[in-house]
Amino acid sequence: SRVVEDPLTNDLQITYLDENQRLQTETFDMVVLAVGLKTSDESRALAKKIGVELNESFFCSTSTFAPVQTNRPGIFVAGMLQGPKDIPQTVMEASAAAGASSRLLASARNTLTTKQQFPPQRDVSGEEPRIGVFICRCGINIANVVDVPRVVEHVRTLPNVVFADEKLFTCSQDTQEQFLQIIEEHKLNRVVVSACSPRTHEPMFQLTMEKAGLNPYLFTMTNIRDQCSWVHATDKEAATRKAMDLARMAVARARRLAPLQKSKMGWCRTVWCSGEALRG
Incomplete structure (x- = not known):
């Protein structure tokens, strides 16, 4: 046909x-x-082996109000094994199955956790700023609009920048391992990442800084996805120029960064209320 x-x-x-x-x-x-969907022979064999009931269409049998709960306590199902569905519903079911599994493990939660150990933080006071800059392509989210190689070349001309490069995904585990090597190889004491939102990714990069023996507050980040490629998707030149400006400002800020230390403070149960009535 x-x-x-x-x-x-x-x-x-x-x-x-x-x-x-x-x-x-x-x-x-x-x-x-319309493409027909069915469970695989392997899935049906697995369900039979673990005693999970299937319906007349050979999908896992569940109820309307508990779509991830099978007939076997402690065995949950999500996605296509429960029935034909799209990606958003599959993700929601997977989250529900994970939550239901976690509830059964509540008594053992945190019993095997350990505190992560970091090397001593390097004292960078008195050192000239040695800044490393990483520009993220974010697959095509950024690179489809922003001329990333051009941004990298611009950054390399900025004062105190001793290393600049682009990465396909700066948030990937492989790139994080490369960060550690590059920081050591180039003796970096400041790091700038131009990528997506600091709200979601800054803690991860700060953790990598600590693994490298640097204070996490010697890191700064700029958002060239939300603020450049997404909002200026129809004007690649403007998006690229703005990405260059944001990277330049981030480097300028990085030159003035100083280590910060977290501290705990006591508190007392007292309240002071101050107010004023309306008057003409």
């Missing part, structure tokens, strides 16, 4: 074999292709 467009009417023509093996052609305004 095949679907082609009629060049005269722009309608869609479907050519197929009927039950008598005769070639037929029909014309439609719209065609929706």
Whole structure:
């Protein structure tokens, strides 16, 4: 079978074999292709082995109000094994299954956790700033709009920048390992990342700084995804210039960064209230 467009009417023509093996052609305004879905033989064998009931369509049998709970206590299901569905619903079910599993493990929670150990922080006071800059392509989220190589070349001309490069995904585990090597190799004492939102990613990069023996507050980040490629998607030149400006400002800020230390402070149960009534 095949679907082609009629060049005269722009309608869609479907050519197929009927039950008598005769070639037929029909014309439609719209065609929706529905792909049949079924569980694999391996999934059905696994369900049988662990005693999970299947319905008449060979998907895991669950109830409307507990779609991730199987007939076996402690065994949960999500995604296509429960029934045909799209990605958002699969993600929600996976989250629900993880939450239900976590509830059963509540008594053992945190019993095997250990505090992460970091090397002593290097004293960078008195050192000239040696700044490393990493520009993220974020797959195509940034690179499809911002001219990332051009931003990198611009950053390399800035004072105190001793290393600048682009990465496909700066948040990946491989890149984090590369950060550690680059910081050591180039003796970096400040790091700038131009990528996506600091709200979600800054703590991860600060953790890498601590692993490298640097104070986490010697790191700064600029958001060239939300503030450049997303808001200026139709103007690549403007997005690129803005990304260069943001990177330049981040480098200027990095030159003045100083180590900060967290401290705990006591508190007391006292309250002072101050107010003023309305008056003419």
